[in-house]
Amino acid sequence: MWIYEKRLQYPVKITKTCPKTAQLIISQYGGPDGELSASMRYLSQRYTMPVKEVGGLLTDIGTEELAHMEIICAMVYQLTKNLTIEQAKEAGFDAYYIDHTTALWPQAASSLPFTAIEFQSKGDAITDLTEDLAAEQKARTVYDNLLRMIPDPEVQEPLKFLRSREVVHFQRFGEALEKTKDKLDSKNFYYFNPEFDKEMFHGKL
Amino acid sequence: MSGNYLAIVNVPVQEWGELYSEEEAMNIGTIFHDLNKPFFAAESVLTSINPIASSEGNAGKTKEQSDREQLMTKITQISFFLDDLTLYLDTHEKDIQAIQLYREKIKECDQLKKQFAQEFYPLTRPCIPFCISDSEISFCWQEGPMPWEGACV
Numbered sequence: 074m075w076i077y078e079k080r081l082q083y084p085v086k087i088t089k090t091c092p093k094t095a096q097l098i099i100s101q102y103g104g105p106d107g108e109l110s111a112s113m114r115y116l117s118q119r120y121t122m123p124v125k126e127v128g129g130l131l132t133d134i135g136t137e138e139l140a141h142m143e144i145i146c147a148m149v150y151q152l153t154k155n156l157t158i159e160q161a162k163e164a165g166f167d168a169y170y171i172d173h174t175t176a177l178w179p180q181a182a183s184s185l186p187f188t189a190i191e192f193q194s195k196g197d198a199i200t201d202l203t204e205d206l207a208a209e210q211k212a213r214t215v216y217d218n219l220l221r222m223i224p225d226p227e228v229q230e231p232l233k234f235l236r237s238r239e240v241v242h243f244q245r246f247g248e249a250l251e252k253t254k255d256k257l258d259s260k261n262f263y264y265f266n267p268e269f270d271k272e273m274f275h276g277k278l
Numbered sequence: 279m280s281g282n283y284l285a286i287v288n289v290p291v292q293e294w295g296e297l298y299s300e301e302e303a304m305n306i307g308t309i310f311h312d313l314n315k316p317f318f319a320a321e322s323v324l325t326s327i328n329p330i331a332s333s334e335g336n337a338g339k340t341k342e343q344s345d346r347e348q349l350m351t352k353i354t355q356i357s358f359f360l361d362d363l364t365l366y367l368d369t370h371e372k373d374i375q376a377i378q379l380y381r382e383k384i385k386e387c388d389q390l391k392k393q394f395a396q397e398f399y400p401l402t403r404p405c406i407p408f409c410i411s412d413s414e415i416s417f418c419w420q421e422g423p424m425p426w427e428g429a430c431v
Contacts, residue, residue, distance in 0.1 A: 076402055076403065076404070077402065077403070078357075078401050078402050079399075079400075079401045079402070079422060079424075079425055080350065080353070080354060080357075080401055080425050081354075081425045081426070082354075082357075082358060082361065083304070083354075083358070084354060084428070085426070085428055086428035087428065126368060126369070126371065129368055130365065130368040130369060133364055133365055133368055134365065137361060137365075143425070143426070146426065147425070147426035147428070150426050151426070151428055199286065202287075203287055206287060206289075216317075217317050217319070220317060220319050220320040221319045229320060232320075233307065233316075233317075233320045234304075234305075234307040235307070236307065236317060236320070237306060237307020237308050237313075237314070237315075237316075238307055238308075240308070240313060240315050241307070241308050241310075241313050241362065241365065242365070244289065244292055244313060245365050245366075245368065245369055246289075247287065247289025247290075248289065248291050248292065248369035248370075249369060250287055250289065251288075251289060251291055252369065254283075254286065259281070259283055262283070262285075262286050
């Protein structure tokens with residue numbers, strides 16, 4: 074169960090219409106390393122995690138990613154809410170406009186639609202946590218690229234905040250992996266799959 | 279405890295250290311000094327002390343609006359402080375200092391949300407009982423601007 078809070082985790086107030094910027098930022102909504110992907114990845118992986126606290130962490134980070142998705146969507150919305158047809162044409166936003174007008178739709182900057190193919194839920198704790206570490210780094214790189222490209226401080230501030238969160242989440246997933254490793258034999262972490270070979274895993278405790 | 283092993287990721291577990299204030303943490307994106315790793319191309323972004331309700335934008339606002347923004351700012355800051363502390367506690371569940379700080383902050387946060395519901399509108403459904411508006415004739419959950427409008431930041 075989730076409880077909605079009627080506020081953004083980080084406030085967004087963008088006063089200038091800029092469809093070009095919207096088209097870049099939308100990648101963190103529906104792109105390969107976007108917040109929607111991140112949230113779905115963690116919230117899918119948590120059910121079968123063999124260490125309970127790791128399932129708890131995936132729930133909390135997966136929930137925070139939903140809040141980040143809302144921040145990104147608020148930015149895209151505010152960048153395009155007063156859009157004119159001329160601005161859409163000039164910025165190359167016309168193709169998006171034809172399909173979605175100024176509504177939000179999860180797609181990458183390259184206009185590829187959101188897809189679950191972008192993330193994995195593999196059913197092996199070490200594999201999944203290693204994917205999560207990589208996912209945080211990929212998202213950080215996207216924010217780095219956006220920060221280089223977009224000079225407007227009203228846009229940069231929330232992007233900077235979101236980038237910092239990727240670094241913190243990386244650290245937490247690292248700690249979650251250490252917690253998982255603590256319950257395995259350090260001579261060979263790969264002797265069995267703790268998520269599937271439950272008897273062998275619990276025999277170790 | 280964990281050591282370094284071949285053929286697997288090794289990440290050192292964070293130790294408790296210096297924290298930023300609620301205001302600073304919001305600007306930086308973490309409460310922990312040790313996890314603040316800025317990017318050079320974003321260093322020129324001048325974050326105002328209060329990114330949420332900067333004083334320059336206060337002209338022409340009603341008193342109610344600026345009071346509301348001030349309280350919302352406090353709630354946003356303390357809630358974020360708790361968000362970051364929660365993730366720390368998820369992997370450090372026996373850290374007494376962190377637990378104690380969490381208890382203090384969450385009480386304060388609850389109090390602020392209650393006040394916001396009493397004076398303006400409920401931010402969450404559990405806050406609905408604190409609304410003292412005309413809740414008998416209209417359902418207060420729909421009051422207040424939507425968060426993505428940037429109206430009550």
